[in-house]
Amino acid sequence: MASSMNPPVDPVDAYNLVAPVFPKLAEERRAYLDAVDRLVIAAIPSGSRSLLDVGAGDGSRARRIAQSRGISELVLLEPAAAMQRIGAGHGEFLTMRAEELYRIDKHCDVILCLWNVLGHIFPAAARVEVLRQFARLLTPRGRAFVDVNHRYNSRHYGALPTLVRFLRDRVAWRVENGDIAVAWEIDGTRCTTLGHVFTHGEIESLCRAAGLSIEKKFVVDYATGELRRRDREGQLLYILKPTVA
Secondary structure, three states, rough: OOEEEEEOOOOOHHHHHHHHHHHHHHHHHHHHHHHHHHHHHHOOOOOOOOOOOEEEOOHHHHHHHHHHHHHHHEEEEEOOHHHHHHHOOOOOOEOHHHHHHHHHHEEEEEEEEOOOHHHHHHOOHHHHHHHHHHHHHHEEEEEEEEEEEEEHHEEEOHHHHHHHHHHHHOOOOOHHHHHHEEEEEEEEEEEEEEEEEEOOEEEEEEEHOOEEEEEEEEEEEEOOOOOOOOOHHOOOEEEEEOOOO
């Protein structure tokens, strides 16, 4: 059957549609996702007792990470009801968008925002506000873990498309240069939503505006999960901490 093309839908609506095939999509990126999880687990501060996962999906990753470090207080924030249903048994969900974090008052030791969840938040000012809420909610010794799709990841996107992106940014930088269409094939129908791919400089700017500091950055190969030395060879995982006034 030929694929039919639909106009982009809201990211939450898209993930409600994608939910039936989400386990398959995750399995296709298992090497990358597991590598990120291992890095997160190793970097969680000792004695951490509470974890908030923003954009938790089916909740399986947060549950596994929390259990590996003996974290008993787990909050799963996931706005797509269909994603929650496939994660039945992984914990209690809050049906909230990341943009609604201002409604949460309880501080936490660990915040997760994984697999480019930040790239589904629009506009750019909303990304700053979400990160500002991370800074507000983290305990003084707490850490946030955020991985994003890297705009200049030539190993994944290809050398020529990446060069075009780089030159475009050099000639006429706009935040919107990183806006892309994200598409999945579901039962012969192409589901499309909006996404954003980031530069390292962009993440630095967002963090400064939000009151967060970058403690460490990892470059992770999107195909193999291997750590890479050069930014252009992978996606970017950040460990963030509240900026000391």
